Amino acid sequence: MKTLTRFFFFILAFTLDVRVHAKIVQTPNGCIEQSGYCVMKAEGTKEVFTFGDVVISLKSNSTFVRQSLGQYSLVKGIFLFSSKETLDVETPYGKIAVEPNSKIIFEKKEDRVVLDVIFGKARMNPLGSAQPVDVLEGYENYMTGVDHSLKGRTGIPKPIIIEPTLKTWALLKYSSKDEFLKQFPK
């Protein structure tokens, strides 16, 4: 009977069609391996991209464009940027310079981009404004569209709310809850 059961599972294993709906969309095709312009999208699950010293984790259904190494545009979704070097993040509302050794969560919403600086520092340069706005470690701020003064607007810096930020960070940085808990025991 045991043999029969084994045989049954053996046959079953050959006939089952298991599919995992995780996918990276890249356009132009095969551009991830190169260093130039590349649109990248995580479909179905989170993805992690490493370009030299820059690690970008994306939540599912997030899209970004690598304009060149060190220069990225946030199209849609939630991202964790970890970089040992300075890098430029572009948005429709202005540029954000990320300082070396920073870890920053970006959320590109329909009308604004929100950044939570977990480690390091970011400098927002809103469109049309000569005055950059620094976002320091542990703070959150946002950048949005041009107003009547013909300058991009920014919010007021406020301390990041630990729980949701931590959840997003854990989700983007660690592969499982156990791994996160190992790193940060209670």
Place this chain on the structure above:
Amino acid sequence: MMSTRVLATMTIAILFVLQAVFIIAQKEYDGSQNVAYENEHLKSLLSEQKAKTEVAYYELDSYKQKVAMALPKDIPTQKYQVRGIASLVRKGRGDLSLLSMDLEFQEIKRDYRNKNYEKAKVEVQRFIHSYPESSYILEAYFLYVNSLYQLSQYEKCVQEINVMVEQYPDSEMTGLSLLLMADIFQKQERYDEAKSIYETIIKNFSYPELKKMAQDRLSVIDI
């Protein structure tokens, strides 16, 4: 001699093998694998197109911000009292015709900004005709009357401002266009009519900046 138990086991095993062979053969030869492959290919094309569309919207947003920065400060944004039906239903972003409308209107603004008034006039007239229910319609009328004013086509300009007064009597854009009308009357030395327009603006419109502009100009006429 084989026992009945062994025979039954062998029969079941043979049945399993036959079933497996049947399933594999079916997959191989009934074309479903090709269809599945094509399906996957189409899905990946669709995903690629979706990503491209997202990037196109990103670029459109960036372009809008640049246009907004380049606009002269005296073109107000939409803070109408009376909203058209189209402005209420325009929220969906998936329609390519909306994208095309957006792009066309940005193009017209660019022409106007570049002082290409003749082209802006023709294009905005066509825009008003093509998209009468667009949420940009008031802005379009405003650009139209301004283009006519810049081209010194005063009679036509006054006619079109009258259309705005009839159709959008409470809009700030209509108020600003009335300032243009008064200006035309001043140029034509029809001071009483100009004065009456300024007084109308002060009396009937609630926008403080507009009232102030009318007040300032009225005081100049009075002098």
